[in-house]
Amino acid sequence: MTVLDTRTEPAAATASAAASRDQRRSELANFLKACRARVSPEAVGLPAGARRRTPGLRREEVAQLAGVGVTWYTWLEQGRPINASEQVLEAVARTLRLDSTEREHLFRLAGLTPSRRDDMPCPILDPVSQVILDELSPLPAAICNSRYDLLRFNGAYDALFPGATRPSAPQGRRNSMWCAFTVPACCNPFLNRDEELPRMVGVLRGAYGRHVGEPAWEEYIRDLAAASPEFRELWARQEVAPPRTSRKVFRHALVGEMCFQASYLTIPAAPEAYLVIYTPESPRDRELVEQLVANPSARATDPGHVHIR
Template sequence: MTVADAGHGPAPQPQPQPQPQPQRQDKRRSELTHFLKACRARVTPEDVGLPPGLRRRTPGLRREEVAQLAGVGVTWYTWLEQGRPINASEQVLSAVAGSLRLDPTERDHLFRLAGVRAVRPASPAHPHLDASTQVILDALAPLPAAVCNSRYDVLLHNSSYESLFGANPPAAPHGVFNSLWCTVTAPPCCNPFLNRDEELPRMVGVLRVAYGRHVGEPVWEGYIRELTLASAEFRELWARQEVAPARSARKVFRHPEVGELRFTAAYLTIPAAPEHYMVVYTPEGPQDRERTERMATLPARPVKCCHT
């Protein structure tokens, strides 16, 4: 079906899809519904050259306006947003993405949730990492460096990375040191991550993209559930349905002995371990480098709240 076909004549009939994993399919369709509604709500008629019209009960575009802009039938778009098992071509989904002004990351997320592109099989949470990986991390010191997965589990790290978060930081409920868990659960008075208000929405957006590849998987669903229960801030960010690309980022930490540390975090892929990456923190300026080198000579402090 082409975009032109979708906009004229009777609405296309829904075509049932094979459902080898019904529960996961249902969860994916529910996620698609919430994502499309959130995207539609943030686009105003003025954004896309439409008249504002009469008073609206909800913000953003109406379903019929998205359908009009995409050149598809209103019934077809409604079924898409409701998560019904219909056929959706790449061409038509691209038109919907354009109507909703989605960026490339959001567009890929939409395609994944709609099942148009093949979803990669789940990768193991803790793949076999060659012993040389730890050697590389240690050789990068005093630069903080670690190997993480797409859930922010920290699988390997060097001593400088440990110094930033403290010795024996609290593990997430699934028993693993997790940098996102530490970020959202550590109290503000003792949270080592200073620019978290700037970076946390991006981190959650990157997590949302990764989650799109694993909707319905018990490990992922349990992880998201625990985060939403543990942190109202995470719960609010997660509800926004925002997605973000993985990219270099600015990280600002505070260390109790050397002071503020500003880094650029670079993310390097690991071909042997899909959905895993090495993150390396590079000091921004001479003072940051000097403080990083001094931090590397100090033992990692134990993690505890100053109010306990």
């Protein structure tokens, strides 16, 4: 009989926790640097000066405006293991002009907001959720998680985005972010990309703050950055955005261009999941969706157009 030595397990757990803390501090450092670079001296009442080598505020200026020590703030931005109180972080957030979503992201990275560990790509959903989705037809609707994985959807959604709901989805991933950035422009149905892609990445960045260091998330970000230079560039901006109703413009191979308002509803039983509903902007847009829903044999031949959150 083999006897397992479990004495190394606490040490391994400690090492893993330490690695996660180090990665969180690194993420905090990068976020603070990016936020500091976005604030002009004029915006906070300081002279621009003629010898500035970098855009935005200097570290000592942030420290002065926030009422903290220059050394302390420098260490915070360098990702050193120092403690930060809620009061001090509030002052830093005000100085850097962070909105509520960015402030929450800052607090999480600093370890002041409890992180809910939910590394499962598919949370357990109540069977009634599919009934609700089906009842929403002909409005396209789906349930996704905070990593943009597609969990459930109705027939109208399948009619509109067959490239994301079926096994032919890129790399076998039922994931709208992956589709948005990896499907070639010739086949990508997403038309208002310049407006929506930065917002999508900002929402993902906010969710990532709750999962820094988790293997599934780190692999997802790493793979997507490797597959898409455009995603890699947007991710490097360190921008955080809140989920909100947004306008989506799509081009479908069978019926042409359609416009929707995408609305997002949270699901209390699955905190990291949300319901997205696409409401047609005009009677014409609704008519086109109804045509797709009523003609399943035709929509099945759609050559891989995909869903974008």
